[in-house]
Amino acid sequence: VFGFIATLLCVMDMWLSYKISF
Numbered sequence: 198v199f200g201f202i203a204t205l206l207c208v209m210d211m212w213l214s215y216k217i218s219f
């Protein structure tokens with residue numbers, strides 16, 4: 198479960214960075 202949450206947070210961080218860039 199923790200691994201899933203960590204992966205989800207990583208993906209969210211990447212998505213937010215992508216959204217802010219464009």
